[in-house]
Amino acid sequence: MSTTSLLIRKDQLATTRLHTATDQPLADGQVRVRVDSFALTSNNITYAAFGDAMSYWQFFPSAEEGWGSIPVWGFASVVQSLHPGVAVGERLYGYWPMASSAVLAPGRLSPERFTDVAPHRAELPAVYNQYFRCNADPLYTTDTEDLQALLRPLFITSWLIDDFMADNDFFGANTMLLSSASSKTAYGTAFQLHQRKGIEVIGLTSPANVDFCRSLGCYHRVVTYDALDSIAADTACVYVDFAGNGGLRNAIHERFANLKYSCSIGGTHVEQLASKGANKDLAGPRATLFFAPAQIKKRTTEWGPEEFGRRMVAAWHNFLATVTDASNPWLHAEHHDGGDAVQAAYAQVLAGKGDPRTGHILSLYKQPARL
Known part of the structure; x- marks a missing residue:
């Protein structure tokens, strides 16, 4: 098994290349996921622009000096597990590298989520280290995965x-x-x-x-x-x-x-x-x-995590209902599958080009043919 990644020159964001490496065996307590799809927006370009200043490059470090993997949001499926609390086949929403797979070290498990407790992420903002288990995620619906990622x-x-x-x-x-x-x-x-x-x-x-x-x-x-x-x-x-x-x-x-x-x-x-x-x-x-x-830390301290989550979920559902209104949808997803397509989509988003009604959903995992 191998993993394909899109690497970005940290000091020249328009310079990219595809990199494929053989997967290393998992350690006890780790899981390997297939990154099925992820969104790419100008928000991710901001992650790259502030990659050093705000530690975004540190989430998924590249072994190659001067090159990094931009974090993205999307969905993945567990394909291998050496953790008793995470089953093969489980679907997750969270923060991934621009790659076909990733390795996590789940900790602090609950029915709704877990945290990647890999040592290199311990000092990074906790909000980015949480992975939501789709079968118990109040924001998740199967038919809106693209809009959730975007x-x-x-x-x-x-x-x-x-x-x-x-x-x-x-x-x-x-x-x-x-x-x-x-x-x-x-x-x-x-x-x-x-x-x-x-x-x-x-x-x-x-x-x-x-x-x-x-x-x-x-x-x-x-x-x-x-x-x-x-x-x-x-x-x-x-x-x-x-x-x-x-x-x-x-x-x-x-x-x-x-x-x-x-x-x-x-x-x-x-x-x-x-x-x-x-x-x-x-x-x-x-x-x-x-x-x-x-602001998340401030409000979860003041309101408590449950009330914070309740308010945020209610606002999200209200927003999504408006965005998906059939009479005036705000957004539609455009899929880009495979290395060349992902590189081209990244160049387009970096350049700030495109229709604002179009959202880009990318995958470096070789997808089955779309019907």
């Missing part, structure tokens, strides 16, 4: 951004400016914020994506990047930056004298997002990176 991790971030803003009384603002408004994390955030009374949600986007953003119904206004002057300069606002575009960030900080808070989530402009000195000479408040695990 939207679930992003929506949880969106839900947490909304909660963080409300937790801080929106920093005294009544208007939320969301860049990259056509992106999945942005429109998930807008969906949540739109339910808040007294808060106007403005989506900022390129001219090509205006119609799409308006069709979603979760933005009170959609404004193109070159039309910021259509928003009053004295607006008490918060900027939620999903684009990572330094020029846009500067323009917003310069124009809005009453900017209460500036929050950076991720981005499609990788070279600007990851550059040092991004805050240098920036007018107004410092741009602060939003780190979802910190």
Whole structure:
């Protein structure tokens, strides 16, 4: 048996190659999974851009200096087990390498989930080390696996951004400016914020994506990047930056004298997002990176894990019902199977190209023929 991986040059994200290696025997307590499918979005590009600064490369370390595996979200099946609590054939949702298989060391098992307790992951954020057992996962449905892979991790971030803003009384603002408004994390955030009374949600986007953003119904206004002057300069606002575009960030900080808070989530402009000195000479408040695990930790401490889960599950089902509304579906999945197709899809997502209604589902495992 062997595993095929897509490796990325850490210092040159557009450089990739496929690598195949013979599988090593499992140790007692380990399981091997076949990674059946995973989503690739701009969120994963952010993982790569911050790979060193925020330890994303450490989850699935490559044996080759200078090359890494970008973590992705998706589904896998247990194909070999030396752990008495995890059976062959069990289906899991979680955080995987861009590879055809992976090895986990399950610990802290419950009917709903377990944690990978491999030593190299011990100091990494716990939220990324949890694997959900699909037969007891309240968010799982068989017929929505693609949408779960595409939207679930992003929506949880969106839900947490909304909660963080409300937790801080929106920093005294009544208007939320969301860049990259056509992106999945942005429109998930807008969906949540739109339910808040007294808060106007403005989506900022390129001219090509205006119609799409308006069709979603979760933005009170959609404004193109070159039309910021259509928003009053004295607006008490918060900027939620999903684009990572330094020029846009500067323009917003310069124009809005009453900017209460500036929050950076991720981005499609990788070279600007990851550059040092991004805050240098920036007018107004410092741009602060939003780190979802910190808000998860705060709320699970305050509410308890059960109440945290209950609220999040309810919000997810509400969001998914809207996204899958047959009269106006927000998203459809496009599958890319095999090494060449995965490389091509990665290049497309890295370049920020494509239809915002299309979500990319990838697999390096050789799939049976689709009917």
